[in-house]
Amino acid sequence: MTLSLSDIIVFDLDDTLYKEVSFVKSGFNAVAQHFNASGYATELFDAWKNGENAFQHLRSKYSLPTPIEELLEIYRNHIPTIQLDINIASVLNSLVANGKTLGLITDGRSVTQRNKIKALGLTRWIAVDNIVISEEFGSSKPDIRNYEYFMSKYPSKSYSYIGDNTAKDFIAPNSLGWQTICLKDNGKNIHSQSFDIVQEYRPDIMISSLAEIIY
Numbered sequence: 001m002t003l004s005l006s007d008i009i010v011f012d013l014d015d016t017l018y019k020e021v022s023f024v025k026s027g028f029n030a031v032a033q034h035f036n037a038s039g040y041a042t043e044l045f046d047a048w049k050n051g052e053n054a055f056q057h058l059r060s061k062y063s064l065p066t067p068i069e070e071l072l073e074i075y076r077n078h079i080p081t082i083q084l085d086i087n088i089a090s091v092l093n094s095l096v097a098n099g100k101t102l103g104l105i106t107d108g109r110s111v112t113q114r115n116k117i118k119a120l121g122l123t124r125w126i127a128v129d130n131i132v133i134s135e136e137f138g139s140s141k142p143d144i145r146n147y148e149y150f151m152s153k154y155p156s157k158s159y160s161y162i163g164d165n166t167a168k169d170f171i172a173p174n175s176l177g178w179q180t181i182c183l184k185d186n187g188k189n190i191h192s193q194s195f196d197i198v199q200e201y202r203p204d205i206m207i208s209s210l211a212e213i214i215y
């Protein structure tokens with residue numbers, strides 16, 4: 001490994017281990033299926049891309065009586081058809097083969113994030129009790145507690161956090177002395193990145209592909 005990685009490598013989930021836009025599409029497909037109207041999926045996605053409230057747009061356009069909350073429930077609770085990129089799977093294989101311990105810190109609802117983790121098959125590489133989901137854990141990034149969990153569990157080790165969100169991913173691990181690595185947006189991320197930020201928020205290292213951490 002050219003990049004000197006820590007003993008404990010903790011990842012963000014959305015837009016780090018897979019592109020969140022694929023989850024959005026999958027959720028809109030699930031809503032379309034609920035109405036048995038496949039065209040709704042494109043309608044929702046286009047409205048979302050335009051920055052509209054996609055569900056409100058759909059309800060208005062087709063005079064649907066279904067409450068927004070019900071559409072949101074379908075979206076949040078659906079079993080997503082998302083896949084782990086084969087190149088990312090091989091990075092995870094390589095890290096484990098090199099003796100690294102892997103973890104995950106992600107913000108979101110328990111059921112939604114658990115469904116994503118299951119669909120991506122991440123527990124092949126990440127132990128179930130190394131998965132910190134904000135709704136279950138009780139605090140969200142950038143709370144330092146979500147990161148300290150790994151320091152308590154694996155004391156006297158070195159730690160890396162790999163994420164994409166410059167507004168919240170790196171400030172806490174920076175303050176705890178972790179190595180921080182940012183996966184650069186390839187233009188498909190949901191949350192835009194800004195590197196015009198104070199030192200405390202900045203990652204130590206920027207990469208264009210997760211494969212860079214092993215080659």
Ligand SMILES: [Mg+2]
Binds near residue numbers: 012015016164165
């Ligand atoms: Mg993210």
